[in-house]
Every structure is written in structure tokens, then in C-alpha cells.
Amino acid sequence: MSSAEVAASNVKELEPEDITILQAFERSMSAYESVPLQYLTKYTRLHADEVQFRLDQLHKRGFIIRNPLGYSLVAAGLDALALTGFVKRGLITGMGHPIGIGKEADVFDAISDSGLRYAIKFYRLGRTSFRAARRKRGYSSPIFQHRWLVMNVEAAKREHRAISILQPLKVAVPKVVARERHALLMKRIDGNLLSEYSELRDAETVLREILWNVRTSYLEGGIVNADLSEYNVLFDGRRIWIIDWPQAVEKTHPNSLFLLERDVMNILRFFRRKFRIESNPSAASLYVRGMSDTLEIVSA
């Protein structure tokens, strides 16, 4: 079971005092890798016996870990706070099935009271390197635990910021409804990754649409995705969406041009290899940089 599933299946049993304790962890996580009992009693104003009892429960539920200096919040604990946040704001009623469990994020289905379908993206940046470090140092090592969570909150903020700039420009990005901690609540897109298509009815139009979005993001939003490929484009048979923006850089970034051209090359390579559609890389680069207004595409 993934940590979000651990959180979702236990979150309903949490009492307000448990949430207060988890919030105390959250408040302290940028300063400490491990939180002592005294801090928690002081912050929550609960009796030490009660805090201890609740910590044992939270530990059993997989929301925190114990270590020699105190306790640390783990991903499932932060997931629980994020889910509680979305529910309290009346945005979702619960979490559903996994849509994409990957290296850097776990994405789940969710539904609102009125039946709107959402995708929740929980950030897991650096999960693999964190796991390797944990294996080396022992399971309960608190080292980097909180730092890792803080890093994921930052990543969610960055993606939220990029999408908020791009959406008003009509760039095809998933609409972000809200952010809670390291989790983004987005409109659910009913499509598949472009990488999964072995044929397209009108590949040329799809390529044009992607490059128009890359160009508009760069020229009007001043943003380069920097991880664009067929694995970060969703397609529903009619239109595309460019997803996954946490690593996006601004036009002013010293590598922005290199990253922009790499994004374009990844997409051109995919269309050449899979659909035998060619566009001259330098011409495509001039187009996305706004130095030419037309884009020539040749089908073999």
C-alpha cells in the first residue's frame, strides 16, 4: 500500500487532537529532523500522557516514526494532513484509485460532493535516493526525513505557481483547484500519455498544438517546462495537455534556452520516430522562441 493509501484508510479515525499533533510536526519540520515529546506537549497544550498515547496511535497508523531523539513525521502523515485539508475545505469527499504511481509523484483519483472528478498529485521527489539512504542508515533514522517532506512542499508550490501563470494564457495545462502541503488537487484529465499512442489520426496537428503551447509558455508566460517529452503530454484523441511543471524554469534562468531546445527536441524525436513527421529542429527552435511565426512540418 502506498503512503497516500495508508493515509486515506486511516484519516477518518483521526480526532482533532491527533490533527493538532500532526500540525505540530508540520510546524517544526523545517527546523528539526526529529521532534522531542516536550515540544509536542508545549505546542498542543495537551497532557504529556495524552500526547504519548496519541503518538503511539499515530505511530501504529504509520504517520510518524520513532527515533532516539523523538519522533519524525513521514509521508503518510503529511498525506493525511493534505487530505484532511482538502476535505475540510469542502473540495473532495474522499480519495479513490491510483492513476499514476511513479518515481516523483503518486497521483490518485478523487471526487467532489457534486461529482466532479479530480486528480490529487502527492509529491515524492527524491523518493528513490531517500530510500537508498534509509536502507544504508537503518529504518528509523530521522536524517533527511523532514527535509525531504519540506522539499516536496516546495515542489508542489512551484508546480502550482507555474500552472497559475500558464492557465490564463490558455496554455493547455490541467487546472489546479487547490494545494495542500505537498499535494495538488487538479481537474482530472480523461486522456492517456502520448507515449502510449502508436498511431494518431492527425499527428501533424498534435505536434503543432504541442509546439504552440511550448511557444506561448515561453513567450507570454516566460516559462520553460524543462521536462517535456511524450511522457508528460496527455492526449484524449482530440486535444493535448502538458503536465508536470515542478522543474519549470523562468526565461531568465541561465539554462532556459538549452532546456527549451531540449524540450522541443524530445518532442520532435518522438514524432519522427513514431509517426514519421519531421520538422527542422532549428526552424522549430526559432518558432518557439518567437523569431518566426510559422512552423514547417513534413510528413514522410
Ligand SMILES: Nc1ncnc2c1ncn2[C@@H]1O[C@H](COP(=O)(O)OP(=O)(O)OP(=O)(O)O)[C@@H](O)[C@H]1O
Ligand atoms: N490532472 C491529471 N489528470 C489525469 N491524470 C493525471 C493528471 N496529472 C497527472 N496524471 C497522471 O499521473 C501521472 C504522473 O503525473 P506527473 O507526470 O505529473 O508526475 P511525475 O512526477 O512525472 O510522476 P512519474 O514519476 O510517475 O512520472 C501522469 O503520467 C498521468 O498519467
Ligand SMILES: [Mg+2]
Ligand atoms: Mg511525469
